[in-house]
Amino acid sequence: MEVVQMQRRFAEYTASLFREGFLDAQFTQLQQLQDETNPDFVEEVVSLFFEDSEKLVNNLAKTLDQQNFDYKKVDALVHQLKGSSASIGAQRVKNVCVAFRQFCEDQNVEACLGCLQQVKQECFLVKNKLETLFRMEQQIVAAGGSIPVMEYN
Amino acid sequence: MNCGRGGKGVGAGSMSAVASGGVSDQFPAGLRVLVVDDDPTCLMILERMLKACRYEVTKCNRAETALTLLRQNKNGFDVVISDVHMPDMDGFKLLEHIGLEMDLPVIMMSADDGKQVVMKGITHGACDYLIKPIRIEALKNIWQHVVRKRKNEWKDLDPLGSGVEDGDRPQKVSDDADYTSSANEDNWKGAKKRKDGEEEVEERDETSTLKKPRVVWSVELHQQFVAAVNQLGTDKAVPKKILELMNVPGLTRENVASHLQKYRLYLKRICSAQQQPNGLNLAPQDAAYVPLPSLNGFDYQAVAAAGQLQPQSLATLQMAGLGRPGSKSGIGITNADQKNLFSFENPKSRYGDELHQQQIANAGNQPNLLHGIPTTMEPRQLAHFQQSSQSFGNLNMQINTHGSNGTSLMMSMAQQPPRGAILNEVAAGNVSRIASQLNPMNGNAGILVRNVVAENSSGQVYNPVVTQGPSMVDFVAKHPAEFSSSGFPLASTPGTSSIISKVPAQDDINSQLKGAGGYVPSYDIFSELQQHKSQDWALPGVGLNFDGSLNAHPVQGSFDVSPSVLVNQGISSGQRSEANSNASPAGSATLLPGQPNGQTINQHLTGLHVEGAQVPKVERDQNLNSQHTLYSEQFGQDDLMTAILKQQQFGLGAVEPEFDFDGFPMDNVRV
Numbered sequence: 001m002e003v004v005q006m007q008r009r010f011a012e013y014t015a016s017l018f019r020e021g022f023l024d025a026q027f028t029q030l031q032q033l034q035d036e037t038n039p040d041f042v043e044e045v046v047s048l049f050f051e052d053s054e055k056l057v058n059n060l061a062k063t064l065d066q067q068n069f070d071y072k073k074v075d076a077l078v079h080q081l082k083g084s085s086a087s088i089g090a091q092r093v094k095n096v097c098v099a100f101r102q103f104c105e106d107q108n109v110e111a112c113l114g115c116l117q118q119v120k121q122e123c124f125l126v127k128n129k130l131e132t133l134f135r136m137e138q139q140i141v142a143a144g145g146s147i148p149v150m151e152y153n
Numbered sequence: 154m155n156c157g158r159g160g161k162g163v164g165a166g167s168m169s170a171v172a173s174g175g176v177s178d179q180f181p182a183g184l185r186v187l188v189v190d191d192d193p194t195c196l197m198i199l200e201r202m203l204k205a206c207r208y209e210v211t212k213c214n215r216a217e218t219a220l221t222l223l224r225q226n227k228n229g230f231d232v233v234i235s236d237v238h239m240p241d242m243d244g245f246k247l248l249e250h251i252g253l254e255m256d257l258p259v260i261m262m263s264a265d266d267g268k269q270v271v272m273k274g275i276t277h278g279a280c281d282y283l284i285k286p287i288r289i290e291a292l293k294n295i296w297q298h299v300v301r302k303r304k305n306e307w308k309d310l311d312p313l314g315s316g317v318e319d320g321d322r323p324q325k326v327s328d329d330a331d332y333t334s335s336a337n338e339d340n341w342k343g344a345k346k347r348k349d350g351e352e353e354v355e356e357r358d359e360t361s362t363l364k365k366p367r368v369v370w371s372v373e374l375h376q377q378f379v380a381a382v383n384q385l386g387t388d389k390a391v392p393k394k395i396l397e398l399m400n401v402p403g404l405t406r407e408n409v410a411s412h413l414q415k416y417r418l419y420l421k422r423i424c425s426a427q428q429q430p431n432g433l434n435l436a437p438q439d440a441a442y443v444p445l446p447s448l449n450g451f452d453y454q455a456v457a458a459a460g461q462l463q464p465q466s467l468a469t470l471q472m473a474g475l476g477r478p479g480s481k482s483g484i485g486i487t488n489a490d491q492k493n494l495f496s497f498e499n500p501k502s503r504y505g506d507e508l509h510q511q512q513i514a515n516a517g518n519q520p521n522l523l524h525g526i527p528t529t530m531e532p533r534q535l536a537h538f539q540q541s542s543q544s545f546g547n548l549n550m551q552i553n554t555h556g557s558n559g560t561s562l563m564m565s566m567a568q569q570p571p572r573g574a575i576l577n578e579v580a581a582g583n584v585s586r587i588a589s590q591l592n593p594m595n596g597n598a599g600i601l602v603r604n605v606v607a608e609n610s611s612g613q614v615y616n617p618v619v620t621q622g623p624s625m626v627d628f629v630a631k632h633p634a635e636f637s638s639s640g641f642p643l644a645s646t647p648g649t650s651s652i653i654s655k656v657p658a659q660d661d662i663n664s665q666l667k668g669a670g671g672y673v674p675s676y677d678i679f680s681e682l683q684q685h686k687s688q689d690w691a692l693p694g695v696g697l698n699f700d701g702s703l704n705a706h707p708v709q710g711s712f713d714v715s716p717s718v719l720v721n722q723g724i725s726s727g728q729r730s731e732a733n734s735n736a737s738p739a740g741s742a743t744l745l746p747g748q749p750n751g752q753t754i755n756q757h758l759t760g761l762h763v764e765g766a767q768v769p770k771v772e773r774d775q776n777l778n779s780q781h782t783l784y785s786e787q788f789g790q791d792d793l794m795t796a797i798l799k800q801q802q803f804g805l806g807a808v809e810p811e812f813d814f815d816g817f818p819m820d821n822v823r824v
Contacts (some may be wrong), residue, residue: 026286033201033289041201050193079238083264084194121432 027089
């Protein structure tokens with residue numbers, strides 16, 4: 001595949017991620033922070049996020065599993081997940097967190113459990129999408145091309 | 154913005170450059186930022202963004218680490234960015250600490266954009282609040298906070314210092330949110346003034362706004378300020394008028410305005426802290442009144458209010474009340490120049506019985522430690538105190554130096570021993586000298602003394618926090634021990650409870666310490682009064698978080714930083730408990746050891762920070778925190794009386810309102 005083609009596919013793929021709400025403008029910010037001196041910045045941050053979010057989600061699962069769990073604790077965890085997902089631009093994850101927090105406030109156990117599942121799902125999805133994206137990037141770079149940076153508002 | 158000075162890049166060597174009307178090319182590059190966030194993802198992103206802004210970044214994922222870093226390197230950072238929700242320490246607490254100890258601009262950030270949280274940030278003194286996710290554009294502008302703060306500090310520089318005015322310094326008063334009144338004609342002048350001997354002065358010339366001049370509002374100055382404010386009445390207290398009343402050469406309206414703003418913040422805080430159960434509610438209106446627990450049914454306060462009570466008379470009173478042979482001659486309130494703190498008439502009648510009750514009862518009151526006022530108590534000191542033979546009844550002395558009075562020592566203070574002396578003594582743990590020690594709080598501007606003597610069986614310990622500017626804490630710390638007298642009514646002890654209120658000593662802490670006069674004395678008295686050791690008092694760690702760092706370093710005069718440290722000394726009339734252990738609440742409150750100079754005290758008062766949880770209320774182990782029994786001083790007489798009564802009834806230590814000008818938050822204060 002030619003570089004140009006790869007780049008085009010990359011651009012389209014990225015656009016679709018934004019369109020489908022997996023990513024938002026914050027992700028673009030991260031991309032803009034990447035440069036020659038920090039060539040792997042986005043990937044590093046993203047993997048850091050997934051590492052951290054996995055812990056958070058596990059923690060959440062454990063907490064919600066208890067008989068009488070403390071909603072405050074759940075809320076704190078979700079808040080944290082919300083913050084980090086927002087920071088990397090993982091919009092759908094963040095949105096679930098927002099709803100999740102509301103359910104915590106309402107002390108709605110069922111809904112909370114539901115949100116937990118959703119959060120897991122969204123994290124999984126966006127993780128895959130980003131992995132695909134990075135792979136494409138690598139291919140382009142390997143082929144000697146440069147990564148197009150998309151500008152989204 | 155042009156600060157008129159070249160920005161100084163960190164490590165960049167001097168910058169000179171003040172471009173005419175412009176900022177040096179370098180600035181804000183090199184701005185030294187400390188970013189604190191427990192979220193590794195955010196931390197990494199922020200670091201990258203800040204570096205992209207050409208700042209010098211240090212990242213930290215724990216608040217404790219950040220504090221340590223900051224303490225080790227007081228001038229090593231220009232601005233701090235901190236997350237609100239962190240596992241080891243609440244971001245607001247960190248904010249308070251930083252405000253107290255280092256007076257750096259702190260920017261809070263959170264994914265939480267709820268109005269309350271943002272408001273909390275503001276009231277705690279954050280200079281900005283960013284909502285996550287943070288965009289790099291938001292970070293590009295953070296340097297403005299540094300510059301603004303510097304600018305204000307310059308203006309607050311010791312007005313008496315010789316100033317150098319740069320004519321070209323653009324006046325940005327209008328940008329200054331601190332000033333409640335406009336009028337900048339003379340804004341500028343203040344800005345350029347430099348404090349003599351100010352260590353950073355020289356640097357200021359070359360460096361940009363990144364240099365942080367330390368402005369110190371000396372005790373005297375603050376006293377005058379408070380007096381002026383009270384005289385004018387809160388409504389009418391505008392910087393211009395205050396300035397006129399104060400009539401201090403060299404002081405500018407800007408200095409006053411900025412100080413006033415802080416003072417107001419402090420008062421507001423106190424106000425909101427009023428709902429403490431302890432009932433010592435001091436209306437924070439302009440004056441902080443310290444309700445003097447009347448010992449022996451005496452309304453010391455009233456007496457004090459009456460004017461300067463002769464030491465003798467006071468002593469006599471005390472004696473009469475206590476039936477002790479009085480010796481404390483010194484209990485008198487010395488107010489050097491001010492009106493007394495106690496403006497209220499004394500409810501004498503009320504106290505009579507209370508005292509005893511108080512002494513004995515010591516019911517659950519716990520010495521409220523000043524909330525948010527860091528007091529460090531050193532266990533040694535406490536021990537010392539404990540041993541003192543005197544047992545103090547509940548010393549509930551809250552002395553609020555009301556601003557108006559200028560003399561912050563409301564507590565009847567015995568003669569005025571030289572300030573420095575007192576401090577020294579205190580430091581020495583010389584309790585016996587209390588009587589003589591009373592340091593007139595002359596010139597202690599706004600020293601809030603709160604001694605809450607709480608007597609409780611469990612031994613309360615309170616930390617009197619005396620913040621007189623920097624020195625406050627020390628003093629307090631030391632004395633608590635003394636107080637643990639048994640049922641010794643505070644009344645007898647000259648209200649020295651001097652407490653500590655930290656007068657925002659901006660000027661030089663040293664002077665503050667000396668001025669602290671006022672606080673030490675009380676302790677001495679206590680020791681004398683103390684009769685039995687049986688009482689154990691626990692020194693409430695006053696919820697201070699001291700991180701040990703309380704050691705003496707003078708608070709850097711920044712007004713903001715060290716809000717008056719109010720220390721509640723709870724003296725349990727009962728046995729002295731190992732107050733020491735208690736005393737350090739939260740573990741680290743170390744009362745500043747009797748450092749002879751107030752400096753030490755102060756400094757750490759800033760460090761002291763009563764964490765809600767930690768309010769050392771040792772007394773009954775109640776957890777005062779959260780509500781912190783510290784209460785702001787009440788201004789109403791009735792309230793005072795009530796408070797006193799309550800205190801007496803409960804033998805509780807007074808609540809010290811936190812006298813905090815800037816970010817001293819009371820933990821439980823809801824914003």
